[in-house]
Every structure is written in structure tokens, then in C-alpha cells.
Amino acid sequence: MTQGFATRAIHLGYDPKDNEGALTPPLHLASTFAFETAEAGGEIFAGAREGYFYSRISNPTLDLLEQRIASLEGAEAGLALASGMGAITATLWTLLSPGDELIVDKTLYGCTFAFMNHGLAKFGIKVTHVDLSDPGNLTKAISSKTRIVYFETPANPNMRLVDIETVARVAHASGATVIVDNTYATPYITRPIDHGADIVLHSATKYLGGHGDLVAGLVVGTAEQISEIRLVGMKDMTGAVMAPFNALLVQRGLKTLALRMERHSATAIQVANWLESHPDVGVVSYPGLPSFGQHDVAQKQMSLPGGMIAFEMKGGIEAGRALMNGLTMIQRAVSLGDAETLIQHPASMTHSTYSPEERSAHGISDGLVRLSIGLEDPEDILDDLDQALSLRRVAKAV
Incomplete structure (x- = not known):
């Protein structure tokens, strides 16, 4: 067997x-x-x-x-x-x-x-x-x-x-x-x-x-x-x-891969749902969301939705930078799949090898933010995102 x-x-x-x-x-x-x-x-x-x-x-x-x-x-x-x-x-x-x-x-x-x-x-x-x-x-x-x-x-x-x-x-x-x-x-x-x-x-x-x-x-x-x-x-x-x-x-x-992927996925679906409901966040791309455009393909070949989330901030690239700079626990870093939650801006970091025209043609917008969900307590990840977005709102109001 x-x-x-x-x-x-x-x-x-x-x-x-x-x-x-x-x-x-x-x-x-x-x-x-x-x-x-x-x-x-x-x-x-x-x-x-x-x-x-x-x-x-x-x-x-x-x-x-x-x-x-x-x-x-x-x-x-x-x-x-x-x-x-x-x-x-x-x-x-x-x-x-x-x-x-x-x-x-x-x-x-x-x-x-x-x-x-x-x-x-x-x-x-x-x-x-x-x-x-x-x-x-x-x-x-x-x-x-x-x-x-x-x-x-x-x-x-x-x-x-x-x-x-x-x-x-x-x-x-x-x-x-x-x-x-x-x-x-x-x-x-x-x-x-x-x-x-x-x-x-x-x-x-x-x-x-x-x-x-x-x-x-x-x-x-x-x-x-x-x-x-x-x-x-x-x-x-x-x-x-x-x-x-x-x-x-x-x-x-x-x-520990099986245990970690279960935890990454369980936390990521909470974060994706929270982001999708936030008024400052635009489109959220995550296979576990019913709103995800290829949800049927995800159901066909993925046993879990995984730990990676992509999303757009309303306000574009500057709004994304403000979010990232306001975070205190979540780390601004490339790579993914670590115990730590990591956030980065593909257009200026991991995908900067594309020209602006190539990024546009290949579906990588300037305002896209990539979030690798770690193994921290889900509440702490959400709290850090919430306070960073609140800081941005205060700064806009001032």
C-alpha cells in the first residue's frame, strides 16, 4: 500500500x-x-x-x-x-x-x-x-x-x-x-x-x-x-x-510541508476575504475566493487555494507603497513561502526585468501588490494590514 x-x-x-x-x-x-x-x-x-x-x-x-x-x-x-x-x-x-x-x-x-x-x-x-x-x-x-x-x-x-x-x-x-x-x-x-x-x-x-x-x-x-x-x-x-x-x-x-501548506492556506483565505471587503482595496486575486475568475480551474486541480494573494490598491502604485511602508510586522521582502508574511511590489522588484510595455501586455499592472502569507497568528497579520491602511486614510485626510 x-x-x-x-x-x-x-x-x-x-x-x-x-x-x-x-x-x-x-x-x-x-x-x-x-x-x-x-x-x-x-x-x-x-x-x-x-x-x-x-x-x-x-x-x-x-x-x-x-x-x-x-x-x-x-x-x-x-x-x-x-x-x-x-x-x-x-x-x-x-x-x-x-x-x-x-x-x-x-x-x-x-x-x-x-x-x-x-x-x-x-x-x-x-x-x-x-x-x-x-x-x-x-x-x-x-x-x-x-x-x-x-x-x-x-x-x-x-x-x-x-x-x-x-x-x-x-x-x-x-x-x-x-x-x-x-x-x-x-x-x-x-x-x-x-x-x-x-x-x-x-x-x-x-x-x-x-x-x-x-x-x-x-x-x-x-x-x-x-x-x-x-x-x-x-x-x-x-x-x-x-x-x-x-x-x-x-x-x-x-x-513539515503538509502542515505548513494547510496553515498558509487557512490563513490566506481569511486575509483574502478581509482584503476583498476593505473599501481601499480593489481587485483581489486568490483561488479560494468565489469571485476569482478561474475558480472552476482551481477546484479542478488544486486541493487547497495556497498561501499567495495578489491585489490592487485603489489609488494605484502610490497607494500600494503607502500600505507597504505602513506595515510593522509584515516584512517588505521578495521571495515567498517563508514562515514570515512578506509583501512586495512586482513592477519595481521581482518583475522589473519586464519593460513597462511588457508588463502591461503580460498582465502585471503597476499597482499590483503580492502578499505571501506566513505562519503567524492570522489575527496579527490582519491587525498589521488594518493599521497600515488606517494610517494611509489618516494621511489622506490630512
Whole structure:
């Protein structure tokens, strides 16, 4: 019988009896590994025998993390990398060649957007943005040269969703590989492979690590895909290797992921409802709200609405800045998924790699505020938002 999500996140792939009874898996800091014989070393290098020889390719601490994330995502294999961008670049450098087309969603994280449009595009790869919230747009845009269809769901920062199952069906009909960035949802909320995706990526810096003390990336897929990304995209093209200590920290984060995502989501729905009812707040984008434009898609592929909220302040960018500057507990910081509640302004921070014209075209307004709900008491989060908005009202009155 398959064990549950939280049980696998804590126990999979490790038995204390194999490590002198140590309850926590050991940290392997070795850069290189000794061989029993010269012949054994040659066989390991040739792939004829399993084993470790150099931590740029594999390491026992990373191997355990890779097994666990693959299991949690429902994939055959996983690969640990130095950052989320390391996971993205290693994967796409492996799978794309000059002359190929990459179809991506209308909205992407700023550094992903920059890599694709200012990086890949320089090397003869056609990058086409399509509004994938309507799968019919993909049907019109896809061609025989389309190798990959790539998207985030929910999208960073405006929370747009993509129907994974429908988009995957269209992409596969043309022979394209579907890659999903699952950072916002995590496998506890959405498992894209169950809905037809081929490869799933994460910035493990965020919810998987969960404590704001590491930078890391993960990718899962078939054993064949992951082996190719390991030996080409990671080993030779980027060198984006995760440090063993960071792998240990991500393993620690996975142990509490289920609990944390329940708490993030439970608090976020309270905050989203409160924001939606506030007279100074405009549109609130959160999958758990009945007013959310893609609520049906959220119900279809998300078990929880998650911990991320996007909203517009009435009064635009200056109103958003006034709100952020009035906060005392909630921290003005980028990143997300930490124990602390974080707030930021995408247009001037995480998505500043877009030009103003590009932000407008890709659904990232200047007045958008992104809120990552932490693990504090919900009442304290609401009190801080309330006092900051009250300060703004007083300042306007004066």
C-alpha cells in the first residue's frame, strides 16, 4: 500500500538501521568518492555500476532529496540543483536546440521571462507568449516546431491559472513536452504530472525549504529525462549543483510541508476575504475566493487555494507603497513561502526585468501588490494590514 504524502516526505528512502540508528539522514559533504578498485571506478564512470564518484553529478544527501521530491510529485526521478533558475536553465538548455519553438504562458516570473526572452532567444530559439488561460489559444499557436509548452500555475505574480490537463492534451497532440513550474502550489496542492504534465520544476527556496534560509531548485520527470538533464544541462552546461547542506535543509522542510501548506492556506483565505471587503482595496486575486475568475480551474486541480494573494490598491502604485511602508510586522521582502508574511511590489522588484510595455501586455499592472502569507497568528497579520491602511486614510485626510 502506498504511504501518504506526509509519511513519504518524512520517511521515504531512509532507514536509521543503515546509519547506526541516526534518526536524521547523515550529511555527505564529500566532493569526491573513493573506489574499491580501478575496475569499479571505470564501471561507475561508464554507468555500468551504480555508485558515486563526484558531487557535481550525484551525492547521497542529494539522492535522498531527489527520491522524495519525485515520489511527492508522482514522477519517476528527480534532480536537485543550485536554484530555481538553475532548474529552469538546465532543463531548457538540455531539451531545446536552435530552430525550436518554446511556447510560454502570458505571465512568468521575472527572471524566467528574462532568461527566455533575453537569453534563449539570442541562440536561435523562438519564444512565443500565449495566453494559456484559454487553451484554444494554444491550439491556434502550436506548430510542428514547438518542442516545449511551459507555464506556471498559479502564475507569479498575478495568480492566473492554467488548466494543466487541457493544455497538456493539446501540446501532446503536436508532440510537445509540457513543463510546469509548481513553486506556488507545491505537490501538496497540485501534482501536474497527475494532470498530464511531463516535467515539473520548483524553486525549492520557497515553500519546499520553507524557512527562508536556503536557495535551491528541483526538477522531476521520467528517469530518461532527468538523466539527460543531469548529465547535459546540469553537469556540462550550467554546473548548477545543489550543495549537500542545502539538500539537508530542503529535506527538513519537506517534513513539515503538509502542515505548513494547510496553515498558509487557512490563513490566506481569511486575509483574502478581509482584503476583498476593505473599501481601499480593489481587485483581489486568490483561488479560494468565489469571485476569482478561474475558480472552476482551481477546484479542478488544486486541493487547497495556497498561501499567495495578489491585489490592487485603489489609488494605484502610490497607494500600494503607502500600505507597504505602513506595515510593522509584515516584512517588505521578495521571495515567498517563508514562515514570515512578506509583501512586495512586482513592477519595481521581482518583475522589473519586464519593460513597462511588457508588463502591461503580460498582465502585471503597476499597482499590483503580492502578499505571501506566513505562519503567524492570522489575527496579527490582519491587525498589521488594518493599521497600515488606517494610517494611509489618516494621511489622506490630512
